[in-house]
Amino acid sequence: MKKRVLATLLSAVMLVSLAACGSNGGSNDTGSAGGSTGGSTSGSTTTTTTTTTDSGSSSGALIKVGIINNDPNESGYRTANDADLKAMFTEANGYEASFAYSLKNDEQITAAQKFIQDGVDYLLLSAADTAGWDSVLKDAQDAGISVILFDRTIDADESLYEASIVSDMAKEGETAVNWLAGQGLSEYNVIHIQGVMGSAAQQGRTGALDDKVKAEASWNLVTQQTAEWNAEKAQQIVQSVIDSGESFNVIYAENDDMAKGAVAALDSAGISHGVGKDVIVMGFDCNKWALEELLNKNWNYDGQCNPFQASYIDEIIKTLESGGTISQKTIIMDEKGFDAATITQADVDQYGI
């Protein structure tokens, strides 16, 4: 009996605390980054919000889209991605959009079923997991709903969706490695700091460098370690190489955070880095602060992982609405690599996330 009371109390406490987060999260919205935190509660896993206002009697002209995304709290990339979608799918642009967020596949599938029942015209999906989508996408097809995948692909038959808009992580890695090769160093001694092993970003960005090191005699890996996207771990890994006295001239970090940690270790050891200095620093993701480091010539290169898929989706929907067909199922987005020697303030403002 006592235990039951306790359990009830506990769950009540949790609920209250979560609710508190939610309401404050909404009211505290400063409007920065397009108000990305909008209606997402920080503790819970799924939230569904309809962003359209109630002027909707004339909504016959509006295209109804249901958007299923991962939780914008996940990372800076996701925050930018969500803000981009929210900015594009507005009534002013002719859309009536509903959003559902979850990091869990089953909750996303439930949200998809709800959108199908609501009779949306388009279902936009960034799936948490690649498996388990066949039956619900079949339902969507039967109901005449077009499905567009963004950011992540799924293991389902291609006929079940209209298009898939993704980043090519391997190409991101290649762009970066080609840039590095273009620096014309006589010897490349690389500290390679990897992301969480097995993630798509890690595999793509590691693959290109691994191939190059295997192919060229003048390319060596001083160390190849995963810091699991963690700046402190990256700092310790680089510190360890510095302490050992081994020489290196390139830091290839698979995201900006880890590059920042690595640079902290360089700074405290008095090793110069950046344009025309001893060590070349490379990062990925194009965070605004990272691009500013490039602008100040403290880092050398930052590879983009493009979170701005909304315009691509918009184009596809416009094509389908006007009766056209999509020539390619898989659309790979343009992704840039920024060089500290050529980056401008305009780039920072436009591409920084």
Next chain:
Amino acid sequence: MNTLKKITKNQLFIPLAALLILAMFNLIMDPGFFKITLGQNNMGNYVLSGYLITILDSGSELAILAIGMTLVTAASGGQDISVGAVIAIGGSAMLRVLCGNDPKPAQLHAPIIVAFLVSCIVCMLFGAFNGTLVAYFKIQPMVATLIMYTAGRSIAAWINNNTLPVISPTASPSFAYFGGFIPGIPIPTPVFIAIICMIIIALVLKFTNLGLYTQSVGINESSSKLNGLNPQAIKLLSFVILGLCVAVAALIKVSRIQTINYSVIAKDIEMDAILAVALGGNALSGGKFNMPASIIGAYVIQFLTTTLYKFKVQSDALPAYKAVVVILLVVLSAPVVREYLSGLKKKIKAGGKEVA
């Protein structure tokens, strides 16, 4: 024979022996491990560097957390697994005060000391929340702190509206001092912060009854109650003290990189802190504790981590090595094994006599 027994019986024996083994291993493999050099950093200050300095520097947060974790373990007979998540909360609160609503402020909105005090209060409140669940609602500490373990990082993200504040050196050059170097002093600041924490806890344990009360509550709650102690208040207090330790660790962590990443900052540090307490030979079921042993345990873990980095062991394999240490410790301290070992000792002794 007696002196040897005394030494091995001493609680400091296990962590010191572990430290010695690691040091010997490194000495044999590469004596350069112990080299310390004086060089200039990029700010033009003279600083010491070398593996030993790295260990002292990076081990600071863990040593500070081990202080609080030892008290919590002793008083409640359980561990707090939410310290990593609460570090995220404390760090986030600190940055929120420093940056206001602007993730990249041109100058700080508040003095660092104010932000630190706010972070202390926040962390102590979360500690009190955990402590209340444990002391007054009698929930298993690991289960009670599981709540914050799960929700903490989301709360941290919410505090800053999901933005990632960055404090640039132009906004405040001194913010980086806490995790780096103060100009003119060649030893990393975290080392000093850790030493200050150790001195404070040593004084507190010497001049107050905190140690005695904590141990008596851990050993027998009802008898300490009969003796006029308030076990619940003492358990709560231990969690609040841990909260304070967490806030100090959060300051160092955030200052190291002058920004925060809610999902990875201080990830899995709770496990290291618990391991430090266990390495110190403290019973994880509560009761008697030895503070210096825990702190040395923390540095042993950092020593191990740095050694593994030196030998380029894949860093995602580090937990496996730590697991081996845990298994050894747990097995060695299990009553069954202890009995068997002491039986074995007697046999050897008896055998020795016969030969003689």
